[in-house]
Amino acid sequence: MKKYLAILKMQVINNLAYPGDFLGRSVSIAVFLFIFAGLWQTTYIIAGTASINGLTFANMMWYLMMAETIELGRPRTNRIISEQVKNGEVAYILSKPYNFVLYHFSFGLGDGLMRIVINILVGILVTWLLAGPPPSLLGWGMALITMVGAWILHFCMMALIGLAAFVVEETNSFELIYQKFVFVLGGMMLPLDLFPQWLQEIVRVLPFPYMMYAPARLFVKPEFDLFLQMLAGQWFWVGVLVVLLALAYRGSEKVLTVNGG
Amino acid sequence: MKNIKFLFALWKANLQAALEFRAAFLTQIIFMMINNGAYFMFWFLYFDKFKNVRGWTLQDMMLLYGIAATAWGLAAYFFGHFTTLGEVIANGRLDYYLSLPKPVLLHVLASKSLGSGMGDVIYGIGSFILSGYLSWDGFLRYVLGVLAGVCIFISFLTIIQSLSFWLGNTVALSQIALSALLTFSLYPSALFNSATKFVLLTIIPAALVGTVPAEFVRSFTWSSLLQMSAGALIFLVLAVSMFRSGLRRYESGSAIQVEV
Numbered sequence: 001m002k003k004y005l006a007i008l009k010m011q012v013i014n015n016l017a018y019p020g021d022f023l024g025r026s027v028s029i030a031v032f033l034f035i036f037a038g039l040w041q042t043t044y045i046i047a048g049t050a051s052i053n054g055l056t057f058a059n060m061m062w063y064l065m066m067a068e069t070i071e072l073g074r075p076r077t078n079r080i081i082s083e084q085v086k087n088g089e090v091a092y093i094l095s096k097p098y099n100f101v102l103y104h105f106s107f108g109l110g111d112g113l114m115r116i117v118i119n120i121l122v123g124i125l126v127t128w129l130l131a132g133p134p135p136s137l138l139g140w141g142m143a144l145i146t147m148v149g150a151w152i153l154h155f156c157m158m159a160l161i162g163l164a165a166f167v168v169e170e171t172n173s174f175e176l177i178y179q180k181f182v183f184v185l186g187g188m189m190l191p192l193d194l195f196p197q198w199l200q201e202i203v204r205v206l207p208f209p210y211m212m213y214a215p216a217r218l219f220v221k222p223e224f225d226l227f228l229q230m231l232a233g234q235w236f237w238v239g240v241l242v243v244l245l246a247l248a249y250r251g252s253e254k255v256l257t258v259n260g261g
Numbered sequence: 262m263k264n265i266k267f268l269f270a271l272w273k274a275n276l277q278a279a280l281e282f283r284a285a286f287l288t289q290i291i292f293m294m295i296n297n298g299a300y301f302m303f304w305f306l307y308f309d310k311f312k313n314v315r316g317w318t319l320q321d322m323m324l325l326y327g328i329a330a331t332a333w334g335l336a337a338y339f340f341g342h343f344t345t346l347g348e349v350i351a352n353g354r355l356d357y358y359l360s361l362p363k364p365v366l367l368h369v370l371a372s373k374s375l376g377s378g379m380g381d382v383i384y385g386i387g388s389f390i391l392s393g394y395l396s397w398d399g400f401l402r403y404v405l406g407v408l409a410g411v412c413i414f415i416s417f418l419t420i421i422q423s424l425s426f427w428l429g430n431t432v433a434l435s436q437i438a439l440s441a442l443l444t445f446s447l448y449p450s451a452l453f454n455s456a457t458k459f460v461l462l463t464i465i466p467a468a469l470v471g472t473v474p475a476e477f478v479r480s481f482t483w484s485s486l487l488q489m490s491a492g493a494l495i496f497l498v499l500a501v502s503m504f505r506s507g508l509r510r511y512e513s514g515s516a517i518q519v520e521v
Contacts, residue, residue, distance in 0.1 A: 024433040028440050035444060038452035042314055170285070173292035173377075180299030189303045194310055 003098055004106040011110025025115075026122040029068050033123065036064050036189075037130040053193040059220040060191070061131035065123040066143055066216040067188040071179075073116035074154040075108030078171045081162030086170075090256070101159060101249055108155055116147075135220050142227050143219035146210075149234035153211045156241035163245075166252035187213035207237040267363055268371055272339060275374035286376045293380025294387075297330055301388075315451035320392050322449075325475040327389030328403065329446045332410025332470055334381025341373035343415045344439060347422035347431040353513030366504050370415065394478050402481060406474025409489040413469050416496035417442060419504055426507025438465070446471035466492055 044050070044057045055063070081104065084090040094100055124134060134140075161174045183189050186208035192200055203209055214230035279286045301323075308319040317325075336343055349355060349369055358365045358372075389395065389403055421438045425431045445467030450458050461468035469492040477485035 024437055027437045028444075031441050031444055034457075035448050035452070038457070039314070039448065042452050043311055046314060047311065173289060173296075176296045177292060177299060180296055180302075184299060184302040184306070190306050195306060196309060199306075 004102055007098075007103060007106035008110040008113075011107050012114060015111060015114040023118065023122075026072075026118050029065075029072060029119045029123050030126045032068050033061065033065060033126045033130060037061060053191075055191060055193060055220070058131040059135075061127050062135055063191055063216045063220045064189075065127040066219045067186075067212050069116060069119045069123050070147065070150055070154075070212055070215060071182070071188055072119045073112045074151065075104075075112050075158050077104050077108050077155060077158040078162035078165065078175050080104065080107070081159070082165040082171045085165045085256070094253075101245060104159060104162070105155055108158070109151075112151065136222065138222040139219045142222045143215045146215040146218055146227070146230055146234060149231065149238060150211045150215050152238050153207055153234065153241060156238070156245050157207075157211075159245055160241070160248055163248050163252040166256040182208055182211055185209070186211050187216070191217060193217075207241070210234040210237055264364060264367060268367065271368070271371045272374070275341075275371075279374060279376050289376040290380040290383065293377040294384045297326070297381065297384040297388075301326060315449065317449045317451060320394070321475065321479065323388045323392035324394050324478055325449065325471050326447065327385045327387075327392055328406050328410060328474045328478070329385070329443075329471050330381045330388060331385030331407045332414055332474075333443070334378040334383075334385055335407065336411045336414045337375040337378030338382065339374065339378075340370040340415050341375040341378070342370045343418050344375075344435070345373070346370070346419060347425040347435050350422065350425040350507075350511070351430045351432075355508075355511060356513050359511075365508065366419070366501065370419075398481070399478055402478045403474075405486075406477055406489065409493040410470040410474060412493035413466050413496050414442070416493070416500035417466055419500035420496070423500070423503040423507045426510050441465050442467050442470070449475075462488065462492070466496060469493070 040057055040060050044052065050056055052060075081090070084093060093103060096103075128134065157178060158175070161171050161178060164174060165171045185203050185206060187195075187203075192203060192209055192213050195203065210230065210233050214234060218227055218230065304319060304322045307314075308322070312318070342349060346369060355365065355369070358368045361368065385407075394403070418435060418439060422431055422435050424434065428434075442465055445461055445465060448471070450461055450468045450472040453461070458468065462473075469489060473485050473488050473492075476482070477489060
């Protein structure tokens with residue numbers, strides 16, 4: 001455990017060395033929120049109502065802020081594994097006395113933590129200016145708890161995609177498509193509440209809503225029943241994906257070919 | 262004429278290089294098309310609920326995506342270094358291009374090709390056809406809009422990345438500029454207030470690669486044509502001047518660089 005904490009700490013320190021770079025990158029959350037404020041402000045005016053499917057304009061903006069923070073803070077594990085396979089560094093990591101997957105978990109968490117903190121700070125500032133004060137403390141609490149499960153789900157998916165690099169080396173295309181599925185089916189760009197009923201029913205049996213919709217929706221509308229339901233669904237999918245990841249890792253180890261180093 | 266022949270020779274070499282890894286090239290194209298299609302699902306869901314936003318319908322959004330994706334794809338496929346020019350400058354990799362009797366900027370930009378760009382082009386054309394604006398004059402206006410878009414994408418990023426001659430590494434800055442330009446270009450300017458619209462026509466010319474060409478295809482107006490062509494010309498002149506002016510300050514170390 002100690003060694004994984006050391007990896008996490010090392011990555012946080014690495015990121016702290018370039019605060020300007022980090023702040024610069026958080027401009028994208030401001031651009032995203034600004035565009036969506038324009039879109040939803042117009043939509044609410046045209047619809048002539050203060051609430052659409054139970055969500056007000058302020059709810060919508062804080063929802064989007066939380067969803068975008070999760071997206072920007074999700075691990076980029078597949079890119080790192082892919083790079084390590086291409087440059088041969090993977091041979092060095094595999095020979096060390098730590099578990100390859102857990103190494104990437106700690107590395108990704110160290111990296112993601114910093115991005116989440118910076119983006120949430122910039123996001124709060126921009127959203128407060130665009131839509132008024134943030135939701136209640138209960139919302140923050142439920143969102144933070146479900147963000148843990150959401151981050152683990154993202155990690156499992158990114159690691160699964162990353163392990164494909166053991167076979168195909170380049171995994172960016174897979175990540176792009178996965179990202180778009182989370183954007184749409186995960187409810188990042190549009191809350192599930194606004195989906196047609198038939199699609200809501202399909203989407204709710206997939207893991208995507210638990211990665212994005214769960215924390216963002218609970219953040220703006222903290223309901224205890226929904227919280228328990230989301231938590232159960234989230235950890236069910238964590239279980240499924242962890243098993244899949246363990247199996248995939250075993251299989252990948254056998255087919256890995258290292259070209260350089 | 263000599264430069265055009267040179268460009269075609271570069272493009273031919275890039276294509277031959279890509280075809281060496283045929284499966285990877287095709288995969289990039291197909292995946293980019295799926296990626297764009299998946300992203301566009303948002304608009305299907307949005308318009309399923311709201312039908313129309315300030316005069317923009319699902320068909321209009323298809324047109325907007327068609328133009329922006331084709332313009333981006335052509336720029337990425339034929340002038341692939343336009344997103345990484347800053348790194349070439351900061352890492353002293355211009356030495357190779359300077360030693361050859363060819364126009365430096367053109368040579369750098371066209372010496373790289375992003376295979377995924379072809380996926381954007383195919384998606385963009387498909388999206389334009391499906392938008393319902395396909396007619397002879399509509400097609401001509403679409404081509405004009407795309408050409409202006411290509412010119413603005415490349416020129417804007419060349420301007421930002423030419424700052425590397427003065428500032429050194431501009432990777433983070435160019436990423437921000439690129440992300441802002443691309444993101445804003447995929448939404449109609451009608452969503453924003455006048456001040457933002459002005460910014461999107463000048464400082465971050467996203468409206469000139471998205472909204473303005475889309476409005477031009479929807480119905481011909483001299484004002485759209487003027488905005489597009491003047492914008493493309495001004496940004497092109499600025500990009501070339503800035504690159505040339507920066508090039509006079511260029512210096513590099515003695516690192517051995519290999520350009521493939």
